[in-house]
Amino acid sequence: MRGHEPRSSSSCAACKLLKRRCTPTCIFAPHFRSSDQMTFAKVHKVFGASNVSKLLSEVPEEQRQETVNSLAYEADVRLKDPVYGCIGAIASLQKKMLELQHDIAVARSRLLSAAHNNAGGGGVNNNNSSNHVSSLSPLVDDSSPQLAAFLDLVPSYSDLMLLDGSGLDAYLFDIGQPPFV
């Protein structure tokens, strides 16, 4: 007769993939339901099950689902873009941000000009906005940026303020194809 080890009624996605018994204390079970096999497969391929287990054990329980969500997102992006992963996504967003900042500079200049016209003045010298544009990163016009130069532009991670506790799902949206294809 076999030992009376506790069995869970259904294995989580992790234990199914790893072909092992899923215990009631399985660290993966709350976050990788049996229907999440594809998600766990991606996370396992990029990070490895034992590394994910270590990462989860190092964060408070109430933050583990957010951790899993971000690992799944990172793994998904890395598998789609094996060279740049999330850095490609960050570069794409940085470029978009720089373009928007340029657009805002131009719009503000036009608004000043329009307001000046309404006040009865002549045309406004718009040179300031083009100086601002020329000081922007070369990434705006460079279709294949050097990664090292790009990494200098990413804000210092420790200076960034993270989300205020809202779930990642509310903020993340599909960023589309990586730019370095």
Added chain:
Amino acid sequence: MNPKRCAACKYLRRRCPKDCIFSPYFPPSDPDKFACIHRIYGAGNVSKMLQQLPVQTRAEAVESLSFEAKCRVEDPVYGCVGIISLLQTQIQKTQTLLARTQAQIAVAQAKHSQTQISEFM
């Protein structure tokens, strides 16, 4: 032991062969780089990832993995995905600001046109 072992082989306490997949990207002068990547991804996974890439793209892949691993060590919950979320939020706010500014331009231009018409009449 070969005194010129790469940082990866030093960390893994093994001989560094001539065709070591890690040695071009993990010089012995920067031991923390491999330590960080190994902590998050594991040597086996990194080796597999690099093997599947063309040689000319491997240096960039290592740099991006290194950056992501550092982000994950600094923030075990969100990693570099925190940066992505922040940028997306900033972009949305900037787009709103741009739309507002463009609306203000339209109002100012409409006002200017009205003023010109009433002066004409």
